[in-house]
Amino acid sequence: MSDKPEINKPTGKLGVLLPGLGAVATTFIAGVEAVRRGVGAPIGSLTQMGTIRLGKRTESRMPLIKDFAPLAGLDDLVFGAWDPIPDDGLDSARTCGVLSDAHLRQVGDFLGGIKPMPAVFSSDYVKKLEGTNVKKGSKKELAEGLREDIRRFKKENECDRLVMIWCASTEVFMKPAEVHETIAKFERGLETNDPGIAPSMIYAYASIMEGVPFANGAPNLTADIPALRELAQEKRVPIGGKDFKTGQTLMKTILAPGFKARMLGLQGWFSTNILGNRDGEVLDDPESFKTKEESKLGVLEYILQPKLYPQLYGDLYHKVRINYYPPRGDNKEGWDNIDIFGWLGYPMQIKIDFLCRDSILAAPIVLDLALFLDLAQRAGMSGIQEWLSFYFKSPMTAPELYPEHDLFIQLTKLKNTLRWLMGETPITHLGTEYYEDYYRDV
Numbered sequence: 228m229s230d231k232p233e234i235n236k237p238t239g240k241l242g243v244l245l246p247g248l249g250a251v252a253t254t255f256i257a258g259v260e261a262v263r264r265g266v267g268a269p270i271g272s273l274t275q276m277g278t279i280r281l282g283k284r285t286e287s288r289m290p291l292i293k294d295f296a297p298l299a300g301l302d303d304l305v306f307g308a309w310d311p312i313p314d315d316g317l318d319s320a321r322t323c324g325v326l327s328d329a330h331l332r333q334v335g336d337f338l339g340g341i342k343p344m345p346a347v348f349s350s351d352y353v354k355k356l357e358g359t360n361v362k363k364g365s366k367k368e369l370a371e372g373l374r375e376d377i378r379r380f381k382k383e384n385e386c387d388r389l390v391m392i393w394c395a396s397t398e399v400f401m402k403p404a405e406v407h408e409t410i411a412k413f414e415r416g417l418e419t420n421d422p423g424i425a426p427s428m429i430y431a432y433a434s435i436m437e438g439v440p441f442a443n444g445a446p447n448l449t450a451d452i453p454a455l456r457e458l459a460q461e462k463r464v465p466i467g468g469k470d471f472k473t474g475q476t477l478m479k480t481i482l483a484p485g486f487k488a489r490m491l492g493l494q495g496w497f498s499t500n501i502l503g504n505r506d507g508e509v510l511d512d513p514e515s516f517k518t519k520e521e522s523k524l525g526v527l528e529y530i531l532q533p534k535l536y537p538q539l540y541g542d543l544y545h546k547v548r549i550n551y552y553p554p555r556g557d558n559k560e561g562w563d564n565i566d567i568f569g570w571l572g573y574p575m576q577i578k579i580d581f582l583c584r585d586s587i588l589a590a591p592i593v594l595d596l597a598l599f600l601d602l603a604q605r606a607g608m609s610g611i612q613e614w615l616s617f618y619f620k621s622p623m624t625a626p627e628l629y630p631e632h633d634l635f636i637q638l639t640k641l642k643n644t645l646r647w648l649m650g651e652t653p654i655t656h657l658g659t660e661y662y663e664d665y666y667r668d669v
């Protein structure tokens with residue numbers, strides 16, 4: 228492994244730019260402000276609450292991650308957003324209905340100060356939305372417009388650095404096409420308004436061109452195309468994605484590695500959800516759902532490795548349904564029926580009924596990604612940040628690699644990357660205390 232990199236200090240303000248000022252974005256911003264005002268705790272955030280074991284276990288060195296790695300502090304964060312719906316952060320949070328009136332009273336003034344910039348948006352890519360707060364022009368002009376927004380935001384808010392995290396709606400399913408192959412083809416496509424270039428790609432392009440790290444919280448292709456991966460390398464910008472790992476998929480990547488570790492077979496996994504927020508409405512469109520479905524289905528295949536274990540996982544039937552059901556709002560309910568089998572093939576069943584809150588699970592991911600992407604950039608890391616796969620349903624990887632989905636391997640990789648960044652020895656669990664070490668201290 229190469230030497231510890233030099234890491235620039237996190238001086239000054241870090242601007243967090245969010246395409247999409249909906250449920251996830253407003254819950255994230257409100258939460259950070261609640262923590263800053265001392266009226267909330269950042270539960271679910273590894274950067275704020277997690278510790279990291281250093282050296283030998285006998286050394287008892289277990290600092291908080293935020294005290295170990297030079298991350299930006301919450302007080303240094305400022306927020307900006309784009310949205311085709313002109314509502315400010317407070318009105319949007321009220322519409323989304325995630326946070327209680329009591330919480331909104333505590334931080335509403337702050338949320339109300341966040342006015343979305345005109346978005347790069349087209350209902351060709353998100354069928355169920357109409358917006359009035361929208362930029363006009365060719366795709367090239369739209370990209371220029373976003374780049375101007377980024378520069379203006381940075382200047383007006385006196386930011387030292389920026390990161391961008393896509394928190395906007397899921398776009399229609401798209402396959403990689405010729406226009407995505409190289410930077411030159413992509414830039415020509417911007418000039419000719421190629422339909423293969425979705426709005427999210429224009430944000431990612433503008434972000435990378437401005438030297439701003441970019442992560443994609445939705446399953447859209449976005450930056451996961453050769454042209455933008457290459458651009459990120461060329462401009463030395465860290466990127467990551469796709470699709471925040473929350474709810475049912477989070478449960479899957481916790482449980483499936485356990486079944487596999489114990490060599491228990493799986494015959495079927497049926498997952499269904501009801502949710503009633505705007506995300507649910509957008510996903511009610513078959514083309515947006517297809518994007519999400521692909522992202523949710525890949526997980527088990529990679530964790531279980533059916534080619535290596537055909538007897539255990541070769542015949543697995545995996546089905547995922549998402550049902551838009553307005554009365555439920557953001558409080559999604561996800562059911563899983565898992566058909567497993569054990570010794571001599573005897574069948575067993577597990578039922579899960581997860582009454583979760585989507586945006587409450589996603590908000591800390593946005594925070595951690597913002598802080599870790601900024602750290603990565605200050606450490607000179609660029610391109611796909613695989614060590615942040617922990618946060619994604621469909622982690623981006625180099626084309627020749629397969630993604631790692633097992634949450635616990637992902638966590639080990641994340642923490643070992645932090646150890647390496649800070650010049651500490653990575654923990655490989657190769658001692659005689661392998662098991663105890665692995666499960667207690669990763």
Ligand SMILES: NC(=O)c1ccc[n+]([C@@H]2O[C@H](COP(=O)([O-])OP(=O)(O)OC[C@H]3O[C@@H](n4cnc5c(N)ncnc54)[C@H](O)[C@@H]3O)[C@@H](O)[C@H]2O)c1
Binds near residue numbers: 310323398445474
């Ligand atoms: N909440 C979760 O647990 C979770 C998990 C994984 C992924 N996601 C994804 O995160 C995204 C946000 O989720 P949400 O619940 O906040 O959805 P939401 O519908 O509440 O908010 C999305 C916002 O994006 C805006 N938008 C749409 N297209 C845009 C564009 N081109 N530019 C700027 N803004 C645009 C919409 O107007 C809306 O305000 C969705 O794509 C969702 O699939 C959410």
